[in-house]
Amino acid sequence: MGTQIDIKTVRETGRSGFVAVLVALMTILVAGCTGMGPVHVDPDRLPGVYRNDGTGAEIRLDTDGRFSAVGFSRDDVGIAGENALLDDFGGTWDPTPSNFVYLEPDPVGMSDIQLWTVSSKEVYLQPDVDGPITLTLLKAKES
Structure with a gap:
């Protein structure tokens, strides 16, 4: 069978x-x-100096909620126009409960910039969330 x-x-x-x-x-x-992708990072671990050694661009996040930026091009931060270096600028930074930090520049006419957090040691700029990452910065110094 x-x-x-x-x-x-x-x-x-x-x-x-x-x-x-x-x-x-x-x-x-x-x-x-x-x-x-980006991850939420404890805001207390973010203050410090982040640098891109290739371009020399640098963001300093201070513990008092202020930031300063040097060496950025207009394309890095999503400003239409030539790829010329911006003047040094600064303002306030505000972590979100998500995976990025708002950089609110003081100069009138400059819009907020989103600094995406990969870790407390690496951040990047991606001005257009559907576009490419324009610049990756690594932590060079704790604040």
């Missing part, structure tokens, strides 16, 4: 196996996506 195969059992086993593989793939994809 031959072995009888229950087709219904085979289909259910195939579906549950497919679901298990699908869940595993989604877990891997989600884990991979969240590990590369």
